[in-house]
Amino acid sequence: MLEGIYxxxxxxxxxxxxxxxxxxxxxxxxxxxxxxSRKFLNVTMSGADEVSGYVFAASTTWAYSYxxxxxxxxxxxxxxxxxxxxxxxxLDTVAVSLLLLYNGVLAYRAWxxxxxxxxxxxxxxxxxxxxxWIPQLAWASGLIFFEVVLxxxxxxxxxxxxxxxxxxxxxxxxxxxxxxxxEAETHGMNLQTGAREx
Amino acid sequence: MVVGILxxxxxxxxxxxxxxxxxxxxxxxxxxxxxxxxLTPAIGEFVWDKSKEFILVAVPMFILLGxxxxxAGIAQRMYNxxxxxxxxxxxxxxxxNIGSCAIFAASSGSSVATAATVGTVAYPQxxxxxxxxxxxxxxxxxxxxxxxxxxxxxxxxxxxLLTDSSxxxxxxxxxxxxxxxxxxxxxxxVAACLWRREWGGARIETNWRDRIRTLPDLVPxxxxxxxxxxxxxxxxxTPTEAASVGVCFALLLSAWTGTLKLSMLREAFxxxxxTTAMIMLIxxxxxxxxFVLGFIGVTQAMINFMAELGLTPLxxxxxxVVFYLxxxxxxxxxxMMLTTVPVIFPIVVQMGFDPVWFGVMITVLMETALITxxxxxxxxxxxxxxxxxxxxxxxxxxxxxxxxxMLVMVALLIAYEDLALYLPTLVYR
Numbered sequence: 001m002l003e004g005i006y007x008x009x010x011x012x013x014x015x016x017x018x019x020x021x022x023x024x025x026x027x028x029x030x031x032x033x034x035x036x037s038r039k040f041l042n043v044t045m046s047g048a049d050e051v052s053g054y055v056f057a058a059s060t061t062w063a064y065s066y067x068x069x070x071x072x073x074x075x076x077x078x079x080x081x082x083x084x085x086x087x088x089x090x091l092d093t094v095a096v097s098l099l100l101l102y103n104g105v106l107a108y109r110a111w112x113x114x115x116x117x118x119x120x121x122x123x124x125x126x127x128x129x130x131x132x133w134i135p136q137l138a139w140a141s142g143l144i145f146f147e148v149v150l151x152x153x154x155x156x157x158x159x160x161x162x163x164x165x166x167x168x169x170x171x172x173x174x175x176x177x178x179x180x181x182x183e184a185e186t187h188g189m190n191l192q193t194g195a196r197e198x
Numbered sequence: 199m200v201v202g203i204l205x206x207x208x209x210x211x212x213x214x215x216x217x218x219x220x221x222x223x224x225x226x227x228x229x230x231x232x233x234x235x236x237l238t239p240a241i242g243e244f245v246w247d248k249s250k251e252f253i254l255v256a257v258p259m260f261i262l263l264g265x266x267x268x269x270a271g272i273a274q275r276m277y278n279x280x281x282x283x284x285x286x287x288x289x290x291x292x293x294x295n296i297g298s299c300a301i302f303a304a305s306s307g308s309s310v311a312t313a314a315t316v317g318t319v320a321y322p323q324x325x326x327x328x329x330x331x332x333x334x335x336x337x338x339x340x341x342x343x344x345x346x347x348x349x350x351x352x353x354x355x356x357x358x359l360l361t362d363s364s365x366x367x368x369x370x371x372x373x374x375x376x377x378x379x380x381x382x383x384x385x386x387x388v389a390a391c392l393w394r395r396e397w398g399g400a401r402i403e404t405n406w407r408d409r410i411r412t413l414p415d416l417v418p419x420x421x422x423x424x425x426x427x428x429x430x431x432x433x434x435x436t437p438t439e440a441a442s443v444g445v446c447f448a449l450l451l452s453a454w455t456g457t458l459k460l461s462m463l464r465e466a467f468x469x470x471x472x473t474t475a476m477i478m479l480i481x482x483x484x485x486x487x488x489f490v491l492g493f494i495g496v497t498q499a500m501i502n503f504m505a506e507l508g509l510t511p512l513x514x515x516x517x518x519v520v521f522y523l524x525x526x527x528x529x530x531x532x533x534m535m536l537t538t539v540p541v542i543f544p545i546v547v548q549m550g551f552d553p554v555w556f557g558v559m560i561t562v563l564m565e566t567a568l569i570t571x572x573x574x575x576x577x578x579x580x581x582x583x584x585x586x587x588x589x590x591x592x593x594x595x596x597x598x599x600x601x602x603x604m605l606v607m608v609a610l611l612i613a614y615e616d617l618a619l620y621l622p623t624l625v626y627r
Binding site: 014017018020021022024025026027029031032034039049050052053056057059060061064066067070072073074075076077078079080091094095098099101102103105106108109110111112113135136139140148172175190 | 212213215216217218219220222226239240241242243248249251259262434435438439441443445446449463464467468471472474475478479480483501515516528530532533573
């Protein structure tokens, strides 16, 4: 049941990352067309920069949960690596709880920013005059989804801790090994590395 | 008070709490102590304004560009072409390691990806040509660090954001030191191989026909560099626009090499968003902390403190170099820059150093941090690609000559500011 929910979050956040990446690629193409038309046709399309900013903001918050589920958050593991496994598991759970706290405040205030724009019908002071609630909704909802996933990962690793299942804690909240790190940076490239074989 | 905050901060760092959470909670804590929590409610609007800033869009664009180039399958052919031109030097293919990393660095912002890709291509040559394994591995780890100095560098964008420095100027400033540092790495290899001739491996025969024949393999990465950096330099595009053009160029290139597939794009998106999220989570927390620190006046206190010490600028800079060398042994480099620069930068400027020059300086120090044990990401990466295994210490020892090269670079930068400032001055000032 819990494992099923964990997998479901993984499934959703992976799709969110695909959509976010595709949107960024589209933004790159749009900005490029803008640059080319400005240079060669002497025509300036306005708004490419503004829209790509929105795409960036929203795709980033929606990628946070993917980052979390892949344990890619930067942590200073100078001491961590020398600790016994149970201590690592405790620190892993504390780490998630503090991230939960920080993002909780951020997500709450982000939602506040959205509802204020909604109430006041705020628009951007540009030629596009974008109603701010649209990009802000996409952005804030990513933070809220991240908070939900954080809460789940916290509870899941807490359960692992109480049951003494240290492998579970490591798998959902631990610091990845070097082999996992390299795999993450180069995945899909089939590099023949010792890390993979070993 | 300040001491108490520092103690809590150190505890959280040692406890491997995610850096973003440390910075965020620290800013909430400081806000509630100094201002009764009046600043924290503004975090929503504040982060929104920063999140959509156009200059920051360059970060995911450069990452996406690197991800696509990584998967366009140019590494192997590029390595062979570089080798043709450099193997006559004592140390043979080790120079190709440095050269390929330098060229690869010009398209990829990630030092991990640079070291892993070039390393995987080069690794089998150690046994085949009987190279000294330690030095060979060291050259890969060191070469990979060039990624953050040679433009387009993501680190320089982040530095520019934190310090309000111009990213195009920072990019120009990185070019000459990047070239000199590559040359210093090669000099270290030559020196080592003249001292111990057997370290240099078996000779590789080459001729001008092969050199010319493989030249086209170098065109794609060099052309990309020219398009991206050239368009910024020529005033045609902002860094973000240049990065976007670079992404489209990389896309065309991968279509040309036949690697453009939906599955490849999905992999590239996953890699891009993972790294982007990882960086942005910290950046936004760091920028908010910076905002809170500004209200408290911590920077002014630090400036006054330094003034009381009465150090000359040179003494101060040497102290700073030592501080970063030690910190870099233990800290991950990106978080090292993001946490220290907001506090240290104002003092550096107060002492009369040029902001752009300091950007290059701190980047070289970060490169050193990447290959100094016990925590040096590139050491881990190069160790990780060794199919035959071995001791971690091999990579750490092999990197030592290159740490010396980096220290020489630091000294050169201090002695001759113009190494970094010549190009920016020529173009912009």
